[in-house]
Amino acid sequence: MEFNTNIFEQYDKKWALLTAGDKDKFNTMTISWGGLGTLWNKPVATVYVRTSRYTNEFMKDNDYFTVSFYPEEYKKTLGVLGSKSGRDMDKVHESGLTPKEVENGITFAExxxxxxxxxxxxxxxxxxxxxxxxxxxFYENEAQHDMYIGEVVGIF
Known part of the structure; x- marks a missing residue:
């Protein structure tokens, strides 16, 4: 497995989609906080999800999640996915992105x-x-974050 990037810009500048669930029921959200590194001798990705976010339910209920990165042309789409809730609408359909099943998770063809x-x-x-x-x-009037650390088991 290999992934070469500027780790200090990957989340903050490029943003990403965090997705959890399976092909029958999943949710995704835009994230701009996170990290990549090593923990317990494993390559890991760290993500943060407010406890109030719909995606947090999927993160708690599933053993796997995906973090996907997109070309600059999708920045507006990621902005919408980060501001709308899957509780209220089918935001994946509205986004125009194409869900794609990968081993142990869901990503998008784009x-x-x-x-x-x-x-x-x-x-x-x-x-x-x-x-x-x-x-x-960050927390005076906002929900707390749960920090999730996942072992990177595949790169597509």
Whole structure:
């Protein structure tokens, strides 16, 4: 497996779709926070999902998730997928993206790269464990994030 990228820009500048579930029922959301690295001698991807997000239910209920990256031309589409909820509408259909089943997950045909991840841990980010300015800025009036770390088991 090989994936060469600028890890400090991959999530923040390019954004990604986080998808969990199976071909019969899945949800996806745009993410711009995350990380790539090594943990417990495994290649890992880290993602953060607010507890209020519909995708969080799918993340909790499934052992695998995908993180997929797209060409710049899909930035507007990713913006919509990050601002609408799958609870309220079929946002995947509305996006025009083409769902694609891969081993242990769902991605989209338009993706440049998809990481398939096996969930290793889910940990709630508790504001009382943060420096005060971060807790205030991101959590004073917002739901907390769950941090998911997944072993990268496939790259497509």
């Amino acid at each position: 993706a440049e790269v998809t990481l398939v991840c096996r969930k290793l841990i889910c940990q709630r980010l508790e504001p009382e464990n943060m420096i005060p300015e971060i807790a205030k800025q």
